[in-house]
Amino acid sequence: MSSNIITLDHGSGGKLTMDLIKMFTSNFGKNNSIEMTDSAVFDSELGITAFTTDSYVVNPIYFPGGDIGKLAVCGTVNDLAVSGAIPKYLSCAFILEEGLSIDELESIVKSMSKTADSAGVSIITGDTKVVEKGACDRMFINTAGVGFLQKKHKLIGSGANVKPGDKILINGNIGDHGLAVLSIRNSFTNDIKSDCAPLNNLIKNCLAVNDSIHFMRDATRGGLAAVLTELSEKVNFGISINEKNIPLAESTRGLCEFLGFDPLHLANEGKVIIVAGDGWKEILKTMESHPLGKESRVIGTIVDRYPGRVVLETEIGGSRIIDIPAGMQLPRIC
Amino acid sequence: MEVCGGHTTSIHKFGIPSLLPDNIKLLSGPGCPVCVTSRYFIDDALECSRTENIILTTLGDLIRVPGTETSLYKEKSAGRDIRIVYSVLDALQIAKDNKDKKIVFPGIGFETTAPLSAAAIHQAQETGLDNFYILSAHKIMPPVMKALITEGVKINGYICPGHVSVITGTEIYKSIVEDYKLGCVVSGFEALDILQSIYMLVNQIEKNQPALENQYTRAVKKKGNKKALAMMNKVFETSDDWWRGIGTIPGSGLSLKSEFKSFDARQIFNPVERTESEEEKGCICGEILKGFKTPADCPLFSHLCTPVNPVGACMVSGEGSCATWYKYKREAV
Numbered sequence: 001m002s003s004n005i006i007t008l009d010h011g012s013g014g015k016l017t018m019d020l021i022k023m024f025t026s027n028f029g030k031n032n033s034i035e036m037t038d039s040a041v042f043d044s045e046l047g048i049t050a051f052t053t054d055s056y057v058v059n060p061i062y063f064p065g066g067d068i069g070k071l072a073v074c075g076t077v078n079d080l081a082v083s084g085a086i087p088k089y090l091s092c093a094f095i096l097e098e099g100l101s102i103d104e105l106e107s108i109v110k111s112m113s114k115t116a117d118s119a120g121v122s123i124i125t126g127d128t129k130v131v132e133k134g135a136c137d138r139m140f141i142n143t144a145g146v147g148f149l150q151k152k153h154k155l156i157g158s159g160a161n162v163k164p165g166d167k168i169l170i171n172g173n174i175g176d177h178g179l180a181v182l183s184i185r186n187s188f189t190n191d192i193k194s195d196c197a198p199l200n201n202l203i204k205n206c207l208a209v210n211d212s213i214h215f216m217r218d219a220t221r222g223g224l225a226a227v228l229t230e231l232s233e234k235v236n237f238g239i240s241i242n243e244k245n246i247p248l249a250e251s252t253r254g255l256c257e258f259l260g261f262d263p264l265h266l267a268n269e270g271k272v273i274i275v276a277g278d279g280w281k282e283i284l285k286t287m288e289s290h291p292l293g294k295e296s297r298v299i300g301t302i303v304d305r306y307p308g309r310v311v312l313e314t315e316i317g318g319s320r321i322i323d324i325p326a327g328m329q330l331p332r333i334c
Numbered sequence: 335m336e337v338c339g340g341h342t343t344s345i346h347k348f349g350i351p352s353l354l355p356d357n358i359k360l361l362s363g364p365g366c367p368v369c370v371t372s373r374y375f376i377d378d379a380l381e382c383s384r385t386e387n388i389i390l391t392t393l394g395d396l397i398r399v400p401g402t403e404t405s406l407y408k409e410k411s412a413g414r415d416i417r418i419v420y421s422v423l424d425a426l427q428i429a430k431d432n433k434d435k436k437i438v439f440p441g442i443g444f445e446t447t448a449p450l451s452a453a454a455i456h457q458a459q460e461t462g463l464d465n466f467y468i469l470s471a472h473k474i475m476p477p478v479m480k481a482l483i484t485e486g487v488k489i490n491g492y493i494c495p496g497h498v499s500v501i502t503g504t505e506i507y508k509s510i511v512e513d514y515k516l517g518c519v520v521s522g523f524e525a526l527d528i529l530q531s532i533y534m535l536v537n538q539i540e541k542n543q544p545a546l547e548n549q550y551t552r553a554v555k556k557k558g559n560k561k562a563l564a565m566m567n568k569v570f571e572t573s574d575d576w577w578r579g580i581g582t583i584p585g586s587g588l589s590l591k592s593e594f595k596s597f598d599a600r601q602i603f604n605p606v607e608r609t610e611s612e613e614e615k616g617c618i619c620g621e622i623l624k625g626f627k628t629p630a631d632c633p634l635f636s637h638l639c640t641p642v643n644p645v646g647a648c649m650v651s652g653e654g655s656c657a658t659w660y661k662y663k664r665e666a667v
């Protein structure tokens with residue numbers, strides 16, 4: 001039904017987004033063998049380099065727990081960090097709508113600067129374009145980032161070392177970003193705040209503790225479900241998840257039930273999924289000792305049954321398949 | 335059979351089928367409003383949206399439902415002013431904020447949502463709002479539950495819809511028990527609610543004593559919500575209505591009473607009369623809605639008919655039987 005034009009579903013992080021990515025990579029990726037993950041990881045004159053870019057169009061630009069500027073820094077820093085890289089340099093490009101207040105723009109810029117400082121990255125180049133009223137929604141931001149990684153971490157983004165028995169860890173409550181943005185857009189009153197945060201320091205600590213991390217990914221659009229289903233298909237193992245171990249705030253659970261949303265499909269902006277081998281207990285401990293990982297949990301295991309499928313054991317002991325969301329659950333949230 | 339789409343979703347979300355013994359099977363009935371909505375209703379809504387100066391407001395689920403040629407979603411992407419709202423009252427607010435536009439809300443759903451549509455019309459009338467219209471495909475539950483039995487569906491009892499019953503009370507199922515000797519248990523939506531309801535039905539079946547029981551006592555009262563019922567009855571009257579996959583069921587629809595015709599999109603925008611045609615070739619939504627077949631029996635299921643490219647309406651709604659099977663149960667593990 002939506003095969004010949006772009007619909008909002010194409011930007012939802014679900015199946016249609018994957019179809020678009022395939023179209024891009026079939027055209028752009030002909031002459032290189034770079035693994036397509038959140039960041040491109042490649043050998044360069046500067047060492048093993050991770051490079052990524054992302055655009056931010058969140059509406060509204062301020063939301064509980066963050067703003068578009070903070071998001072633009074965190075998103076790119078996190079895409080580098082989950083590839084096993086230490087993020088270093090960012091670019092930022094603004095597309096501004098005619099009529100935007102300069103004070104508002106500066107407050108977003110200050111927020112970016114503060115977030116970059118806390119993440120230990122430098123914003124070193126940028127661009128500005130202004131478009132006519134209505135041609136964009138107040139402001140869109142693109143950031144690109146570069147980071148460097150050690151040779152032993154090169155396969156983390158691809159998950160090539162993932163094997164049955166590995167544990168799946170997450171650093172806290174899921175779904176808060178998606179619902180915080182939805183709530184402010186629809187004037188729902190609640191205490192849900194976006195989890196938007198730079199994860200690179202937490203990840204750096206985990207990488208330093210031992211060499212058992214086999215895969216990392218930040219669960220943004222498409223949520224935890226998208227990360228797990230993509231991973232299971234990619235590594236061709238099954239994933240077994242236990243519902244009662246998935247951290248979820250009561251207010252998020254309640255609003256999800258009310259609106260009929262699945263929290264597994266909701267966007268996060270400060271959650272990393274780590275798949276770790278034998279040393280997972282130390283990794284979990286390290287995550288828990290970081291302010292962004294106090295609620296860290298083991299949520300599941302890589303298994304050699306049902307390859308390519310994610311199966312969730314429900315709170316009452318039943319089981320069901322977890323699938324990648326088909327399309328838009330919430331419009332434009334990151 | 336669970337009639338309500340919300341129950342179907344809960345049943346699969348909690349993984350209840352994987353816990354039941356082989357001799358207890360749950361069939362999904364026609365209680366997902368999107369699934370029973372005719373393709374021509376979508377065509378009517380599309381026709382309204384093409385009228386000049388219109389804002390078409392819709393609940394999210396309806397937006398992906400295919401009409402005969404296109405869907406609201408595709409039309410929205412092509413530039414029509416079609417907006418997703420969370421309630422008919424949001425649509426009313428849009429009408430208040432855009433007095434120079436005409437706002438149409440396609441009203442779907444059963445006794446749960448019909449009182450809200452009625453309240454919106456009532457409010458529009460009270461406040462003198464003359465740019466708000468409802469295209470009603472509202473339906474009521476008891477006639478279809480009886481029609482299924484008449485058509486020969488093989489079930490041993492009904493898990494009756496919880497939210498509908500909050501409004502209607504439990505008495506509407508009384509004649510199903512008395513006339514058809516089929517047990518009815520009104521159920522809540524938590525895992526334990528549903529398991530208890532199944533247990534209550536099994537008890538009735540074992541004792542051969544079909545009865546009307548209320549498991550959802552914390553929300554459902556015998557007489558229902560009198561205020562909501564009064565509002566619904568003030569604005570709507572029953573009429574014959576078409577159910578996708580089932581056909582016309584006498585007295586199963588809700589149309590606006592003549593004194594509210596100035597709010598009736600069907601009267602104002604006068605979409606052409608259409609005769610219902612057959613479903614898409616191969617689609618067995620009708621058989622699934624009637625409980626004769628499951629999505630696993632459908633030749634189109636999961637390869638030609640998926641949530642991204644739905645052929646039948648049961649695949650469109652998150653509460654539809656096919657979408658629920660696709661999401662939670664595609665292959666037994």
